[in-house]
Amino acid sequence: MKNVLTLMAALFLLARPMAQAQDADSIPKHLNWEFKAEKKGEKEYTLHFTGKIDAGWKILSVAMGDDELNTRIVFDSLANTRAKIVTLTENPAPQEGYDSLLESSVKYHQNDVEILATIRFNDSVKDLRGTVSAWIADNAEVFQEDAQFTFSADASGNLTGEQGWFKTNTAAANELKRPAIDMQNPVVKAGGILGDGNAWLMFVFGLIGGLVALFTPCVFPMIPLTVSFFTKSAQDKKKGVFNASMYGFFIFLIYVLFSLPFHAVGLVDSAIFNNISTNVWMNLIFFTIFVVFALSFFGLFEITLPSSFASKADSKANRGNLIGIFFMALTLVIVSFSCTGPLLGSLLSGASVSGDGQAPILLTAGMAGFGVSLGLPFALFAMFPGWLSSLPKSGGWLGSVKVVLGFVELALAIKFLSNADLVTHWGILHRETFFLIWIIIGILTTLYIFGVYRFPHDSPVKKLTPVRIVFGLLFGLFTLYLIPGLTNTKYSRLKLMSGIAPPLSYSWYGKDAANKGAVEPDVINDYEKALALAKEQNKPILIDFTGWACVNCRNMEENVWTDPEVHALIKDNYILVSLYTDDRKKLPEDQQFKYVGPNGKSKDIVTIGDKYATMQTVNFSNQSQPLYALITYDEQLLTLPVGYTPSIVEYANWLKAGIEGWNKVKKQ
Known part of the structure; x- marks a missing residue:
């Protein structure tokens, strides 16, 4: 729980396309393999796995006698049904000696090794895929290093080995690259892909997110306390206004700085944001994270960053210069994470929807908007301290804001589950199912705002304030708006939900029933x-x-x-x-x-x-x-x-x- 923000940043680093092979030089290797096959008889072959081992390293033998530490040849599940390994030997004979890391005697090879696997096909000779799973060690570490291989069968029954699970297929590659498509010479000079201005829209979303975060229990009470500190501790009013303004600016700057690593990630792999928005596991991870955020907002537990982060930042905030003010801003950002984290997660996922090189820019725009909304009030209230008296007092209403945000996070979680369902065609979250869940969430939110029920940590709602009534009506009306989405009528086409709910063709009523008027692909x-x-x-x-x-x-x-x-x-x-x-x-x-x-x-x-x-x-x-x-x-x-x-x-x-x-x- 304490490292959710770190986890979300790490997701961008890990979210490379699942099926995409990495460059050989991008991952440190201490073993280099060559793969050859020798036909011994009908359906019988000897596979040669020749490995060159880096100086100072050793590979553990296939004859280690330890099911966990011996080097193995493992066929994939499909290859296992086609052939079986009859014998497994190695050349030269392994050395034997004591290994201080493993604290036991081991059998190993240095410099070069050849593993010979005699196999027999169960039926016809076909392609084989698998992995050489080798344990290697030096004087400081021991770990497993895998190398994938493919043995391809030709019409004569000969096998050719190469690294990787997939053959380089020139003919298939030529089918992807269509030489007749000439982007420089269209018949008519029309069209073209231009920037769609989404960065400004993302900035606005960030502003809204920052405003919402401002009215949470983690941030709102800090406004009068922080502004009073700056105005009273300064030598004069002008100095106090300057310090508070810099405090607000540093809040903005910190959120913008948070987005910079994602620019570097985008340069490494330009498809990474598209993969985040469409990858099944990434969407399931975001679904889980948003459910956790929702439960936190409901008061089941508190999500915080490690206390050491806040302690280190706070220890440097006592300096009476700009550096001290910067660390005061950083301390606020860290301690308010339990309220701002879910909103920042929404910005991260929202930016990934663009799916291209613009995603880092959108993320920075969203973070900038968030930082402006969160930092500007501190500067404004310092310039006009009389406004502080007009602020509502902190109280139980802040807890109600968190609960409502919890319901919003729960609805967003369903969107990520829907993404995973759509790309895999599981069929568990059709369009109408999606609307039904959102309608239930909308009803629960509306009833909560009107005080029909409350959570254990809530104060009783003694009187419905105008703000509560307005927000209750907004959630109630939006819930009513969603109801036609359950039907098979022309009213089921809800424009506000386009792109959020599953497509009209992904329906309880069949592909065409709710899709009248749409263009069906040929x-x-x-x-x-x-x-x-x-x-x-x-x-x-x-x-x-x-x-x-x-x-x-x-x-x-x-x-x-x-x-x-x-x-x-x-x-x-x-x-x-x-x-x-x-x-x-x-x-x-x-x-x-x-x-x-x-x-x-x-x-x-x-x-x-x-x-x-x-x-x-x-x-x-x-x-x-x-x-x-x-x-x-x-x-x-x-x-x-x-x-x-x-x-x-x-x-x-x-x-x-x-x-x-x-x-x-x-x-x-």
Whole structure:
């Protein structure tokens, strides 16, 4: 609990695409393996694993006699059904000696080792995948170092070994890079991807989050105390105003500084934010964190950073200069984390939704807005100390604010669970189920605000204040607004929930029942089929790079594509193919491969999402969704691609430009 903020930062470092292979040089290795196979008879082979060991290191033998510390050859689950290891030997014979770290006698190799595995196939000879799991040690440490391998079978029954679980497939890689798509020469100079100004919107969200945090028990009581300290301890009023202003500025600066490491992470891996927003495990982790935050707000326990953090900051805050003021601001940021942490988590997850290189900028914009809202009041109240008397007194209402925030965090947690459900197609959180849970949360929040029930730590609500009535009505009206989402009517299309709730097609009532008026793709996740269909019908293609967990994609589908003019332009003039870049369904084994890009970096193409996310990047130099491109069936680019375009007029004009380009191509 105490390290939640650290955990959330670490998530960004760990959230690399699950199936993406890392560069060989990016992970320290003390063993280098070569893999060869020798045919010994029908369905029988000897696999040679030749390892070169770094000087000063040793590899533990396969004959250690310890099931935990011996070096092993492990086939993956599918390979285990195809073949079994008959014998396992090594060359040369292992040395034997006492190891001070393990405090026992060990068998080991130094410099070079060759492990020979005699295997027998159960049926026909097929590809094998597995791992050499080796224990290595020097004088200071001992750990396990794994190397993945693949033995590929050809038509003659010969096996060829290489490092990694996936073969480098030039033909499959060429299918991803479509040379006919020329981004420099569209038929019509229309479209283009421009910045959509989301940084300012994120700044506003940050402002709102900071204002909410201001009225929490961790922050609100600090305003009069801190301002009084600065104004009374200073030699004159001017000095007191300056100190308090710097205090507010440093609060702002600290929150901005918190976002800087994520810029570095984004430079290391530009796909990391997209992976955060769509990766199943990341969404489940965020779901868990937000549930924990909600339970904390309900008063079940307190989330704090380690007390040593606050103690160290507070010990340096006694200095009577700007450094001391900075550490006073840092102390406030640390001790208020139990209230601000969940709100900061919302900003982190909100920034990741952009899914591209803009995410770090959005995070900084959100943090800046949060810091302004939190730091500005300290400066203003120092300049105008008379305002302090107008502040409401701290009391039980602050606890009520935390509980309401707990319900909000619980609703946000359901959104992350929904993301995981959508990309895996579990079917546990359909659109109507999502609305039902939110409606229940809305009812509970409304009843709580009106004092119908209370938590053990709450004071009784003796009188409904105007503020309580206003917020109770707002939550109640919003809950009523959600109710049509449970129905199979035209009213189920709730614009405010576009991109938040699951898509209309992910419904209790079936794919088409609640989706009347929307544009259904002609083809889903099959680009080659779309090309063939377009040629057959003599139409151009609208490529829709989308995602199950993509908020802006749902906004386009439910608010722009449903416009009668846009709907007609797409259905009458284009073959629409939707390619889901976050689809976690695995490709058939013979279609999985290692893609090596022009920069030499490799990526394992394992899922449908891997395939089409890579295709989008290598052909259109863009990783954000949605992305729309108009091409002919021989892949001539009709216009420049466009991204999120909420303006119906702009999007319709872009589609018309594509039709103009198609007519030019037909004349040629």
